[in-house]
Amino acid sequence: MARQITLASRPAGWPTAENFALVEGETPAPTEGQLVVRNLFMSVDPYMRGRMNDVKSYVPPFRLGEPLDGGAVGEVVESRADGFAPGDLVLHGLGWRDIAVLDARHARKVTPIEGLSPSAYLGVLGMTSLTAYAGLLDVAEFKPGDAVFVSGAGAVGSIAGQIAKLKGASRVIGSAGSAEKVAHLLDLGFDAAFNYKDGPVGQQLKQAAPDGIDVYFDNVGADHLEAAISSLNQHGRVALCGAIAAYNDTTPPAAPRNLALAIGKRLTLRGFIVNDHGARMPEMVAEISGWLSEGKISFQETVVDGLDNAPEAFLGLLRGENTGKMVVRL
Amino acid sequence: MARQITLASRPAGWPTAENFALVEGETPAPTEGQLVVRNLFMSVDPYMRGRMNDVKSYVPPFRLGEPLDGGAVGEVVESRADGFAPGDLVLHGLGWRDIAVLDARHARKVTPIEGLSPSAYLGVLGMTSLTAYAGLLDVAEFKPGDAVFVSGAGAVGSIAGQIAKLKGASRVIGSAGSAEKVAHLLDLGFDAAFNYKDGPVGQQLKQAAPDGIDVYFDNVGADHLEAAISSLNQHGRVALCGAIAAYNDTTPPAAPRNLALAIGKRLTLRGFIVNDHGARMPEMVAEISGWLSEGKISFQETVVDGLDNAPEAFLGLLRGENTGKMVVRL
Numbered sequence: 001m002a003r004q005i006t007l008a009s010r011p012a013g014w015p016t017a018e019n020f021a022l023v024e025g026e027t028p029a030p031t032e033g034q035l036v037v038r039n040l041f042m043s044v045d046p047y048m049r050g051r052m053n054d055v056k057s058y059v060p061p062f063r064l065g066e067p068l069d070g071g072a073v074g075e076v077v078e079s080r081a082d083g084f085a086p087g088d089l090v091l092h093g094l095g096w097r098d099i100a101v102l103d104a105r106h107a108r109k110v111t112p113i114e115g116l117s118p119s120a121y122l123g124v125l126g127m128t129s130l131t132a133y134a135g136l137l138d139v140a141e142f143k144p145g146d147a148v149f150v151s152g153a154g155a156v157g158s159i160a161g162q163i164a165k166l167k168g169a170s171r172v173i174g175s176a177g178s179a180e181k182v183a184h185l186l187d188l189g190f191d192a193a194f195n196y197k198d199g200p201v202g203q204q205l206k207q208a209a210p211d212g213i214d215v216y217f218d219n220v221g222a223d224h225l226e227a228a229i230s231s232l233n234q235h236g237r238v239a240l241c242g243a244i245a246a247y248n249d250t251t252p253p254a255a256p257r258n259l260a261l262a263i264g265k266r267l268t269l270r271g272f273i274v275n276d277h278g279a280r281m282p283e284m285v286a287e288i289s290g291w292l293s294e295g296k297i298s299f300q301e302t303v304v305d306g307l308d309n310a311p312e313a314f315l316g317l318l319r320g321e322n323t324g325k326m327v328v329r330l
Numbered sequence: 331m332a333r334q335i336t337l338a339s340r341p342a343g344w345p346t347a348e349n350f351a352l353v354e355g356e357t358p359a360p361t362e363g364q365l366v367v368r369n370l371f372m373s374v375d376p377y378m379r380g381r382m383n384d385v386k387s388y389v390p391p392f393r394l395g396e397p398l399d400g401g402a403v404g405e406v407v408e409s410r411a412d413g414f415a416p417g418d419l420v421l422h423g424l425g426w427r428d429i430a431v432l433d434a435r436h437a438r439k440v441t442p443i444e445g446l447s448p449s450a451y452l453g454v455l456g457m458t459s460l461t462a463y464a465g466l467l468d469v470a471e472f473k474p475g476d477a478v479f480v481s482g483a484g485a486v487g488s489i490a491g492q493i494a495k496l497k498g499a500s501r502v503i504g505s506a507g508s509a510e511k512v513a514h515l516l517d518l519g520f521d522a523a524f525n526y527k528d529g530p531v532g533q534q535l536k537q538a539a540p541d542g543i544d545v546y547f548d549n550v551g552a553d554h555l556e557a558a559i560s561s562l563n564q565h566g567r568v569a570l571c572g573a574i575a576a577y578n579d580t581t582p583p584a585a586p587r588n589l590a591l592a593i594g595k596r597l598t599l600r601g602f603i604v605n606d607h608g609a610r611m612p613e614m615v616a617e618i619s620g621w622l623s624e625g626k627i628s629f630q631e632t633v634v635d636g637l638d639n640a641p642e643a644f645l646g647l648l649r650g651e652n653t654g655k656m657v658v659r660l
Contacts, residue, residue, distance in 0.1 A: 050594070058564075058594040221590050234388075243590035254584035260551050260573035262601035264380070264388040269599040271592035 002027045003307055004067040004097035011052055020311035027099050035104050036078035039330045041119040042095030043071035044314040046244050058273050068096040073118045091121045098330055123325035124299040125285050127274055132160035133284040134277035139270050140215045140239040144168030149228055151175045152219035152244055153185055155325035160217045162297050165189050173208045177320045188298055202227040220245045226256035232267055240271040300324025332357045333637055334397040334427035341382055350641035357429050365434050366408035369660045371449040372425030373401035374644040376574050388603050398426040403448045421451045428660055453655035454629040455615050457604055462490035463614040464607035465547055469600050470569040474498030476544035481505045481554040482574055483515055485655035490547045492627050495519050503538045507650045518628055532557040550575045556586035562597055570601040630654025
């Protein structure tokens, strides 16, 4: 018997525990080419909120009554595929369950790293850092000397800000939703950080970046994007990564209202999803691993225990209760 | 004695005739390296509205009590510069006056073309077409097969749509503010066109482009931009050229409210101003001249007579009373 979390109902606005169900069932026998994996850690990510709606997007919506999915790392317990053996550590896309049965071609074998939890492959050496890396370097075309603003600097944003500093940003500014998170960003080496609940974002950003910004890494949208457009210098660039401010809104945000400024300032705003940037993965892992071993980059994880607590972990993430990458230990 | 139009006061919202003054004065004698030019035609353009406000932008604001300026074409009547002689036709930036005295390095000699009014250098062979050409090809990165939507298709937009058709667009859709202008766009070869006053832009665009659009050439902003974001296909591109909907608003438009869609659709929105794209001018003039002589591209001018009518021409432009490029004959 194995357990999995299914989508019991679709949320309207903020999701609740009732939208999820814990279901027990038989584990299907693996067929030729498949693996049975005992999951060790699963990821909860803001983008999953979008998949709970029944709308076409860049990933298909979750289906009612079916198990959710998402990034997970686990140990092979049975292999019917060449190149995989019991005991191998693999990264794959069937989270939200204790035991995953999947085609080996959908799994990537990863090496356990001394001193790092396997959960690192969901965060600092995984999708979290790839999002930061590709968003900053490819999408926002960061170059040394740029002043960078990262909003809602959680898992992705705290890495993006540190990469910018390591690559020669003139100034890195972050925003977060609590005094504790703001202090954490300053600990990480951000030049300035502010709590967006303390006052209008536009005013706080202007104080933190009196000479303006050149790059904006957007995880929030709405008032943050409007503030960034006001503060962006000529030829500024925006990586549109997330819009967590709007994910649970049932009415669309009336912002940014100043997008016409993008004309005279020659701004570029570009949306992206990390799936398009897999080619950057080896370079990112090599560079970040180096910084980790030299102690030049820091990351935090918020670890929640137990599959039955995974829905609550996800809801906490949407409420901003995590510091750094949120994972569930299974 | 020569006449010029000065900025008498700054408008709040829609400008009126009272914001302008017709002033007579002595023409200064030209110094070494200067030309005296009798203006034949001057341009009125939407971007001039922004210069009437006292805010920093990509071009400095007009100064109170000082003459306005802008594109003009005229005939040299006196030259103190090498390479220029009386009778030469020149393009320069000192419009809004009968007689211009300027450094020769700020003038560009142009060749009179058989069958074309000199005003063509302000429009179809000038800034109007360069804006369309650079916006479509460089900023929106148009490629053959793209479906293109051009909003507020006046002087720039009607050229942009025709260039798109000539270069292999799968479909070109335009919007305009009257039934007459819509009919004109269809005459020019647009596949579909609608009057944005007839109903919600989003609905009309979806009907005109049931398979979506790949490129959006934005002259309007606000509801048009919101509609385009909804209709844009994956990897769609937006050239932000103008936001005429907002130029005279004292409150910012509460749109687009759907910019977060740019993430999953991987959209790129890019603001530009034509001044950055001067390098494209020779190629544009060559290509458009060829199309003109083959009868493959059409353009219209609305010509207003007399410097004293220039403010009214500009106000009419903002109200959309022109068809095609608006110029004043001096």
